[in-house]
Structure formats: structure tokens, C-alpha cells
Amino acid sequence: MSSPVSRRSEDYLRGIYEITRRKAFARIKDIAKELGVRPSTAVEMVRKLHREGFVVYEKYGGVTLTPRGKEIAEAVKERHETFRKLLEILLVPEDIALKDSHVLEHQLDPKTIQQFTRFVRFISEAPERPKFVKRWIEQFREYCRREADSS
């Protein structure tokens, strides 16, 4: 029944999700802008997502997510956050981290995502946060600095 949602469809769902967090419903224009495409393309994709049961949509009307659509959007968003934090820990500049999280949030095996998630939690949320984790991070920072200087 549920064909595997394409990467791009996930993008659209997340985009619509973001828009409807501040606007009640998303207009085609908004979606096109959020996804960086022309309105005609947005219409085409929204129709597809509607056919597949991920969004509520009628011609010339606003777009909102169905429960199924919302579920996917939230999962994608969560993955995105994980990767953003991972790249933050690894000292990737923020703007690049944002862009690349967007790449990483799709297509990886659930098991891989689980391990990335654990890693991030382990580093940033461990209740104990043992000293050597902190020291380790400092050490890594130092390591990067040294490398950067010698190039």
C-alpha cells in the first residue's frame, strides 16, 4: 500500500510542516519558496502528496498535513536535529551543518540513524557527563586547531 516516500516528498512534507507551524495552512507560493522551486512544480508535487494521502488539498485552497503526513514530517525533522547536533559536536560551521543535515536526514538506514542518535545523546545528554568526555571534546578541538594551523 504505502509506497516508500521519496526523498523529495519528505522534503516537501517537512517544508509544509514548517510553514503550518506559523501559518495555519501553507499556500502554494509558500511551499514553492520553501523548497526553492516554481509554483507549477509545487502544485504538481502537492497533488501527488494528496493522491498518496499525506496532505489535505483542494484546487485553489490551502495545504495542510494529514496525520500520516505529519508523522513523516516529524520523523524527518527529528533526524535533521540529530544530524545538526552531530555536526555541531564535530565542529562543522553552523551554516554548513544546516545544509548538510538536510542531506543526511534522508536515506540512511534506521540502524545508522540510531547509532548517530545514541552518539549525540551520549555526548550531550549523558546524566553523568564524565570528565573524560569533556576532556575528549577539548582534545578534539585542539587537534583540529593544530591541523588547521599547519596547512
Place this chain on the structure above:
Amino acid sequence: MSSPVSRRSEDYLRGIYEITRRKAFARIKDIAKELGVRPSTAVEMVRKLHREGFVVYEKYGGVTLTPRGKEIAEAVKERHETFRKLLEILLVPEDIALKDSHVLEHQLDPKTIQQFTRFVRFISEAPERPKFVKRWIEQFREYCRREADSS
């Protein structure tokens, strides 16, 4: 001049690279098998790569990489290795790590790749390998084990 090589083209170049490491030249059949496509598709892609100057190719003849093609293939392979090691450190099962490295090796910003590379080097090749790095890894392993048990 040099249009940005598509993700799939990179796949083909790396595939051809791997084949020519053991066979002098790659046959269409080999490439198709390596990439998991039909021979007709392989021909189509090889012709494209030839047009763009990445492979040496003539009808019914073997395929090899040009210097430009080889350069790209090696870069992709290096990235691949980095990600494989990264996922190994993060305790992702080997088969999944292999598959996902293949996803990760494309499209990430050079800066992100650099940080992943540094991280991997820092963990696995640091000349000192301070005790707390080892301890940290053990701790992470323990953390994952605990989580797995409680689910």
C-alpha cells in the same frame, strides 16, 4: 566547462575504478553488475562519461578511466573509507555501514567531510591515543549496550 558530476556518475566512476584495479579494463557487463543495472543502461552512462571526458571508451571496446575520471574516483573512494570507519567507530553493523557509506560519500560539503575525517583520524590514528579516548569508546559501547537491553 566541467559540469558538476552527478552522484550517479560518481558511482559509475568508482565502480569502474574498482574493476580496473583487478582487470586492466572494465567491460560493460562488469560495470552493469557492479552498479546493479542492465547492460543497456551501463552503455548509456559510459557514453555520457566519455562525452564528459571521464573515461576512455570506444564501441565494443573496454572502458578505462582518464586522469580526470581517476581523480574523482579516488576522491569518492577516500570519502567512502572515511565514512566506513566513522560508522565502525559508532558501532554500526558492518553490512549496514557499507551500504550507508555509499550514501554518505556523496553530496556533503567538503568542510563536513574534513571534520568527519579529522574525527576518524583523531579516534583511530592519534599517535598518543590517550587513555581517555579508549575509555570513552568503552563507555559509549557500554551506553549502547544498556540502551539495547532496556528496549
Place this chain on the structure above:
DNA sequence: TATGAATTTTAGGGTATCCTAAAATTAAAA
């Protein structure tokens, strides 16, 4: 060296995603 098997190529299609330009609809302003 002739011929059947293997390989490669061509021809013709398909899907996903994007685009431009023009038509249809809705919203806003005079």
C-alpha cells in the same frame, strides 16, 4: 573458419522532478 553463445548496442519507453508560458481563478483596489 563457420556458427552458436555471449556481449554490446540501438530503439523505444517509463518515471520523477524540474521548467516556461499561458490560461484560469481569486483577491485587492479604484
Place this chain on the structure above:
DNA sequence: TTTTAATTTTAGGATACCCTAAAATTCATA
């Protein structure tokens, strides 16, 4: 309320990558 502006939709195309089936070529061996 009529006219204009903004938005949305349709129509027609493009590209990248994949396929099947059939034709062309090469290879291996009888």
C-alpha cells in the same frame, strides 16, 4: 463593482536514469 494584480493551474517540454526487446558485433569452439 469593475478592473487590475497576485496566485494558482494547465499544457507542453526537458533531463537524468532506468527498463525490455531486438539487432549488431565479437568470441569461442567445433
